[in-house]
Amino acid sequence: MNIPREILDKLKAPYIEELEKYVDKDIDGIFKVKSKKLQETKDGKKFLLLTLEDRTGSIRAVDWYNAETNDQMLQLGSVVSVVGKIVYFDDRLQINISSSESAVRKLNEDQYDIERFVSKISNPEELYKELVRIVQTVIDKDYRRVLEIFFIEDKSFVEAFKSAPAGMRIHHAYIGGLLEHSLNVAKLVDQVCRIYTQLDRDLLVTGALVHDIGKIKEYVVNQKGIEVTTEGELLGHIIMGVEMINQKVRGVPYDKLLRLKHLIASHHGEYEWGSPVIPKTAEALILHYIENMDSKINRVLQIIDREERGKEWSEYDTNLSRRFLLK
Numbered sequence: 511m512n513i514p515r516e517i518l519d520k521l522k523a524p525y526i527e528e529l530e531k532y533v534d535k536d537i538d539g540i541f542k543v544k545s546k547k548l549q550e551t552k553d554g555k556k557f558l559l560l561t562l563e564d565r566t567g568s569i570r571a572v573d574w575y576n577a578e579t580n581d582q583m584l585q586l587g588s589v590v591s592v593v594g595k596i597v598y599f600d601d602r603l604q605i606n607i608s609s610s611e612s613a614v615r616k617l618n619e620d621q622y623d624i625e626r627f628v629s630k631i632s633n634p635e636e637l638y639k640e641l642v643r644i645v646q647t648v649i650d651k652d653y654r655r656v657l658e659i660f661f662i663e664d665k666s667f668v669e670a671f672k673s674a675p676a677g678m679r680i681h682h683a684y685i686g687g688l689l690e691h692s693l694n695v696a697k698l699v700d701q702v703c704r705i706y707t708q709l710d711r712d713l714l715v716t717g718a719l720v721h722d723i724g725k726i727k728e729y730v731v732n733q734k735g736i737e738v739t740t741e742g743e744l745l746g747h748i749i750m751g752v753e754m755i756n757q758k759v760r761g762v763p764y765d766k767l768l769r770l771k772h773l774i775a776s777h778h779g780e781y782e783w784g785s786p787v788i789p790k791t792a793e794a795l796i797l798h799y800i801e802n803m804d805s806k807i808n809r810v811l812q813i814i815d816r817e818e819r820g821k822e823w824s825e826y827d828t829n830l831s832r833r834f835l836l837k
Contacts, residue, residue: 627735
């Protein structure tokens, strides 16, 4: 890709998580338009209120100068170059967009790096080999058959699984995140089964590896980052995951598939968390707790990793409803 020099320079622009260091300073950055609303003051002056985002977070931006023009130019999901000043307003960071007509510019796909909006793991092949080794430890021939259908025989599924994210923003929201998350959960349930020997270890490992398979259809990674597909919006990964089991698996006893599909259907744990059913087997409850734990720990580690060195506490995280001690 031949990226112009001025764009290469802009790739060094700060991410949203770093903008607190630029208060009362001008910045020149690249963002994606998350939302926009043309508004009007009491005296009739129009202004454009934007929410801009990158892979590290989101920030409000206000255009007082070219509001109507930029409102017509921009669509949700547009990737833009923005020149403006970082300020505090209502106790949060904001970009006051500059007066120049070129302060906001739409960018073409060859004018920015996709990693500004989505990152990726460095070792997908290594993690996939580890996943295959775990598949080979499953003794039950029926559950092992399920895993082989997806993770050994279906090459197109494997490639999609290795490159899929596990979320848009909250946890494992990067290329390869689904592989990393599923493998973590499988390794954790394996350890739990060494303590609670009454559990069906093969069912749990199988459920751990397939509980999120519907996410290969729920999300798409494009030049604008991670987006939800139409199928993902209308059905969601839980329903799609159960459908994939129904469509691809043959010759496995009904009772075993029923228990496996229950693990997929109930892994969110609570109705208010989007679970169509709550866990009603010991294995389903274990999978929910461990899947939830891995999701939250990934979130916490990302928060800690992106905070400035020397700080004692993180910023307040709205998803986890707390700050975290950094030292």
